Amino acid sequence: MNRSEQIRHDQEIAASARPVIIDHLCNRRDPAWIGRQISQQFAVEHVKAFRWVQYIDEEYQRVRRRVVNRALAVIWGGTLVALAGVALRVFSVVSTEALFAALAVGIPTVVAGAVRVRSAGRVAGRDESLSV
DSSP states (O other), X not given: OOHHHHHHHHHHHHHHHHHHHHHHHHTXXXXXXXXXXXXXXXXXXXXXXXXXXXXXXXXXXXXXXXXXXXXXXXXXXXXXXXXXXXXHHHTTSSOHXXXXXXXXXXXXXXXXXXXXXXTHHHHHHXXXXXXX
């Protein structure tokens, strides 16, 4: 097998191993353990399999951080809306109904952001940029 055929063969194996690697990363497995499993399952060198795991792990962590940052922005937005409603009510600027409206918007927004942060690993595993 010449060099170009070897590269093409490795790319095909890496593409078929990618969903397995992402699944293990979503389940928070150790990258070294994943590398050993991929090496055995796809009959490739351990160093090559571990390198694939490292590349995919870097992408996975990048996507996960992006999801978490967006969710934190949602949390902050909801918190600020709720606090603004409380502050305006304390200083008697708005009515009680306006306070309840601010809390009705702010609290679910904070909860939605917190749920998104909690599920960031699973969300990152489903990202289209990882499944190419």
